[in-house]
Amino acid sequence: MISERAGNYLLELAKEAIAxxxxxxxxxxxxxxxxxxxxxKLGVFVTxxxxxxxxxxxxxxxxxxxxxxxxxxxxxAAAFNDPRFNAVTEDEFEKLDFEVTVLxxxxxIVVAHPDQYFDEIEIGVDGLxxxxxxxxxxxxxQVATENAFGIEEFLExxxxxxxxxxxxxxxxxxxVYKFQGQIFK
Numbered sequence: 001m002i003s004e005r006a007g008n009y010l011l012e013l014a015k016e017a018i019a020x021x022x023x024x025x026x027x028x029x030x031x032x033x034x035x036x037x038x039x040x041k042l043g044v045f046v047t048x049x050x051x052x053x054x055x056x057x058x059x060x061x062x063x064x065x066x067x068x069x070x071x072x073x074x075x076x077a078a079a080f081n082d083p084r085f086n087a088v089t090e091d092e093f094e095k096l097d098f099e100v101t102v103l104x105x106x107x108x109i110v111v112a113h114p115d116q117y118f119d120e121i122e123i124g125v126d127g128l129x130x131x132x133x134x135x136x137x138x139x140x141x142q143v144a145t146e147n148a149f150g151i152e153e154f155l156e157x158x159x160x161x162x163x164x165x166x167x168x169x170x171x172x173x174x175x176v177y178k179f180q181g182q183i184f185k
Contacts, residue, residue, distance in 0.1 A: 003035065009038065014071055038067045043105070043179070
């Protein structure tokens with residue numbers, strides 16, 4: 001995972017990227033002086049909340065880009081391209097609470113029987129990705145805690161996020177992955 005200093009830097013960078021875009025209509029360039037550890041490719045999500053209600057959340061589950069560039073991209077996507085919401089406006093920018101979650105690389109949970117998922121998933125620590133065919137859903141670790149989900153509910157809600165039936169996690173054609181997240185707010 002990354003240092004507290006680097007995580008707080010990403011949090012401020014996400015805010016700056018959105019503010020810059022609101023002011024100029026342009027994407028913020030990567031600053032020249034940032035913690036070197038942010039060159040590492042990491043999964044990153046940016047979550048925006050307004051009055052404790054979700055306002056946007058987009059990210060990369062896989063470590064496909066350096067954290068420094070991924071944060072700028074997903075911050076802009078969360079603010080302006082989350083299909084669940086209208087684009088963030090200048091007026092509401094000041095009302096937003098920001099959260100950056102840095103992810104470990106997802107690892108498939110291999111089980112002989114679906115009941116074994118209960119021994120492999122820890123609420124409040126693990127996030128989930130469930131994939132069946134071309135359908136894929138992801139829920140960050142904090143989602144289970146914030147919604148007081150048990151493991152079964154967490155699995156079901158991740159399936160629903162994928163657009164598949166809530167009990168699909170019990171199907172052997174369904175792949176379940178877990179990852180951990182480091183949250184900065």
